[in-house]
Amino acid sequence: LAKTTQPISMDSYEGQEVNITCSHNNIATNDYITWYQQFPSQGPRFIIQGYKTKVTNEVASLFIPADRKSSTLSLPRVSLSDTAVYYCLVEVVGADGLTFGKGTHLIIQP
Amino acid sequence: DSGVTQTPKHLITATGQRVTLRCSPRSGDLSVYWYQQSLDQGLQFLIQYYNGEERAKGNILERFSAQQFPDLHSELNLSSLELGDSALYFCASSGVAGRYNEQFFGPGTRLTVL
Numbered sequence: 522l523a524k525t526t527q528p529i530s531m532d533s534y535e536g537q538e539v540n541i542t543c544s545h546n547n548i549a550t551n552d553y554i555t556w557y558q559q560f561p562s563q564g565p566r567f568i569i570q571g572y573k574t575k576v577t578n579e580v581a582s583l584f585i586p587a588d589r590k591s592s593t594l595s596l597p598r599v600s601l602s603d604t605a606v607y608y609c610l611v612e613v614v615g616a617d618g619l620t621f622g623k624g625t626h627l628i629i630q631p
Numbered sequence: 632d633s634g635v636t637q638t639p640k641h642l643i644t645a646t647g648q649r650v651t652l653r654c655s656p657r658s659g660d661l662s663v664y665w666y667q668q669s670l671d672q673g674l675q676f677l678i679q680y681y682n683g684e685e686r687a688k689g690n691i692l693e694r695f696s697a698q699q700f701p702d703l704h705s706e707l708n709l710s711s712l713e714l715g716d717s718a719l720y721f722c723a724s725s726g727v728a729g730r731y732n733e734q735f736f737g738p739g740t741r742l743t744v745l
Contacts, residue, residue: 555732564633564721564736565674608674612732617687618664618676619734 524548525609530626539596541625543609546590554585554592557608559624565608569594596627604629634658635737637722643743649710652740656703656724662686663705664725664734665697669718680705709742717744 526544533539545554553572557565569576571583571592582595596603606624634657644650656663665677667690676689680699691697694712699705709716719741723734 553732559674562719562739562741564635564723564739565734566633566736567731567733570731570733610732614732616732617679618689619732620676621674623673 524611524620525622527607527609527622527625529623530628532628532630533599534630535600536598539599539603539627539629541594541596541607541609541627542591543594544591545609545611548589548611549613551613552611553614554583554589555610555612555619556581556583556594557610557619557621559606559608565621568607599627599629601629601631603627633735633737635722635724635735637720637737637740639740640738641741641743643745644712645745646712646714648712648744649708650712650742652707652709652720652722652742654705654707654722654724654737656705656722657726657735660724660726660735661703662725663699663703664723665691665705665707666721666723666736667718668721668739669715672718674721677707712744714744717742 555570556568559565569583576583584593608624636655661682664679668674677691679687697707719739721739723736725734
C-alpha cells in the first residue's frame with residue numbers, strides 16, 4: 522500500500538504560484554512530511570519538512586491540515602528553473618532510508 | 632553543490648563484470664546511504680552505513696555489497712552485473728539525527744551494463 526499519492530505531472534507558467542498536493546491517509550503519529558526536488562540526472566535535494574500547520578522557508582511553504590492526511594507544497598512565483606520532479610515523503614525523523622514514490626513532474630512554461 | 636562527491640561519473644561495462652562505486656560524504660557526516668534510480672523502479676534505497684557499521688538495508692541484491700571506511704568514505708560493489716543493473720546510483724549523507732529528514736545527495740554515478 523503506497524504511503525503517498527501525488528499527481529504524476531503538472532504544468533504552469535512563469536510567475537505563477539504552484540501548489541502540489543500529496544495524500545497520505547495512513548500517516549502515523551511519528552511521521553513527518555518531507556518534500557524533495559530532483560532535476561534530471563541530479564540527486565534529490567531537500568526542500569522542506571513539516572509536522573502540522575504551516576512551515577515556510579526561503580524556497581517554499583508547506584501546508585498541513587489538522588488531520589495530517591494530506592499536505593500541499595506551495596512554490597511562489599515559479600520560474601523555468603523550477604521544472605523538476607517533486608517527491609512527497611512520509612517518514613519518521615531520522616529515517617534510515619527514505620522511500621521515494623513516483624513524484625510529480627512539474628513543467629514550467631514561459 | 633551538496634558537498635557529497637561520487638566517482639566515477641559514468642561507467643560502462645559488460646554483463647558479468649564487477650564494479651566499485653565510490654562516495655565521499657559531506658565533511659562531518661557519519662551516515663552514508665546508497666540509492667539506485669532506474670526508469671522502471673524509480674529511486675530505491677539500497678543500504679545505509681553509520682560510522683563504519685551497517686545500519687539499515689533496503690532493496691539491495693545479494694550481488695551488491697557496500698562498506699564504509701574509517702575515513703567515512705563508502706564504496707558500493709556491484710558484481711555479476713546484469714543488463715537490469717544499468718541505472719543511476721546515488722550516494723547521500725547526513726549528520727547526527729536531528730530535526731530533519733535531510734539527506735544530501737551526490738551527483739550520482741551512471742552505470743551502463745552492455
